[in-house]
Amino acid sequence: MKDLTQYTDFLVRETETLLNIDSPTGYTENAAAWVRDEFAKLGFDARLTRKGGVLVFLGGPAEEDNGLLLEAHTDTLGGMVAEVKGNGRLRLTNLGGMNPNNAETENVRVVTKSGKICEGTFQLCNASLHVNKEYNDTKRTWDTCEVVLDENVKSKEDTEKLGIAVGDIVCFEPNVRITDTGYIKSRFLDDKLSVGILLGLAKYIRDEKITLKRAIYAHITVYEEVGHGGAGNVPDCCAEAISVDMGCVGEGLQCTERQVSICAKDSGGPYSYPVVTGLIEAAKKSGADYAVDIYPSYGSDVEATLGAGNDLRHGLIGAGVYASHGYERSHRRGAENTLRLLIAYALEN
The missing domain is CATH 3.40.630.10 (Zn peptidases)
Structure with a gap:
């Protein structure tokens, strides 16, 4: 061999x-x-x-x-901006078979059409357990989850000023890890x-x-x-x-x-x-x-x-x-x- x-x-x-x-x-x-x-x-x-x-x-x-x-x-797999919401956060549509259940809490990069990259996190809407009593019962879908940008945005206009718009690509962090035992872990x-x-x-x-x-x-x-x-x-x-x-x-x-x-x-x-x-x-x-x-x-x-x-x-x-x-x-x-x-x-x- x-x-x-x-x-x-x-x-x-x-x-x-x-x-x-x-x-x-x-x-x-x-x-x-x-x-x-x-x-x-x-x-x-x-x-x-x-x-x-x-x-x-x-x-x-x-x-x-x-x-x-x-x-x-x-x-x-990945995502695309489907809507810039009134609170400045982003509703996504999936690219391929990306599933919101296992994408929740993942870090993302939003790539604008000008090439600018803005970071954020894909979260359940109203993601704080200490605030949201329906947290455990909410079905994770592309409508109940959103991208929270790592920018000081509070409105749709604030987000649009960053150059973010419908159709922009959203990349999910792969989290690559190669273990000493030979396992290869990553999205x-x-x-x-x-x-x-x-x-x-x-x-x-x-x-x-x-x-x-x-x-x-x-x-x-x-x-x-x-x-x-x-x-x-x-x-x-x-x-x-x-x-x-x-x-x-x-x-x-x-x-x-x-x-x-x-x-x-x-x-x-x-x-x-x-x-x-x-x-x-x-x-x-x-x-x-x-x-x-x-x-x-x-x-x-x-x-x-x-x-x-x-x-x-x-x-x-x-x-x-x-x-x-x-x-x-x-x-x-x-x-x-x-x-x-x-x-x-x-x-x-």
């Missing part, structure tokens, strides 16, 4: 950096530029797409028609951990001087959380696409945070049986610790790729992530097992 420690160390460092670059859907330019530059530093042809994603050629015979597209996404591991894994794969290809048997591309998308990230930019030579996203961890599923998950079916239907079985065989051959699961509430980039009319075999894998769309947790072993599976399936088959 190959020792992948140096590549796992690298991908964890890259993931940590990317997690600290705000990129809710619709505000991804900075993160995409960073991703492009990191692939370019490794010596690969990486370009921004018109849609704002990053398409990377990792090598191989692009003139043949058996290429592989690996998809991950760097857009995350938005979905799917920045997988972007880190693909950077680790690229470094492995470069350092090990791998000659690819088929063309391999990576597409880092920026609209996955709203359903159309992978709907374009499929190279003509590609016959197969695999979404490298998070593996689900929860009751009724087999995967843990220390494994790579191979998805057989999600809410969009079954994945290509030859791809699923091929991934399982590659996991066994490489010694990757894996689980096969069915995700009850899940959609992926590769389903958007197929929905756009592309004729491809498709699959979905990812490091196990607990508390998805909340304060998420994975483990470096899960990331390493995902990298190990990718090496066996994409590079050695």
Whole structure:
């Protein structure tokens, strides 16, 4: 079994950096530029797409028609200003599946259209327990919670003078922490951990001087959380696409945070049986610790790729992530097992 420690160390460092670059859907330019530059530093042809994603050629015979597209996404959940309220606070609308229940009390950054950033906290309206007798019984929704700005504002006019307006992006603090025991904790591991894994794969290809048997591309998308990230930019030579996203961890599923998950079916239907079985065989051959699961509430980039009319075999894998769309947790072993599976399936088959 190959020792992948140096590549796992690298991908964890890259993931940590990317997690600290705000990129809710619709505000991804900075993160995409960073991703492009990191692939370019490794010596690969990486370009921004018109849609704002990053398409990377990792090598191989692009003139043949058996290429592989690996998809991950760097857009995350977040919020948008829906109303500047009379008291100067902000009512939000969600970007993607951001849930107010687990966003409550989180620090936020409001990005105005001029680029100015104002800080605040996402709180229940009337958030003081010593004042609000209905605190425990109030359902947390986007209407019962608000952003309290860290500015001396008391009216709508005060807030508007700061340049804040409807349509401004609201970024939630990721709170990244890497523990001594190898756990990776942060909001938005979905799917920045997988972007880190693909950077680790690229470094492995470069350092090990791998000659690819088929063309391999990576597409880092920026609209996955709203359903159309992978709907374009499929190279003509590609016959197969695999979404490298998070593996689900929860009751009724087999995967843990220390494994790579191979998805057989999600809410969009079954994945290509030859791809699923091929991934399982590659996991066994490489010694990757894996689980096969069915995700009850899940959609992926590769389903958007197929929905756009592309004729491809498709699959979905990812490091196990607990508390998805909340304060998420994975483990470096899960990331390493995902990298190990990718090496066996994409590079050695």
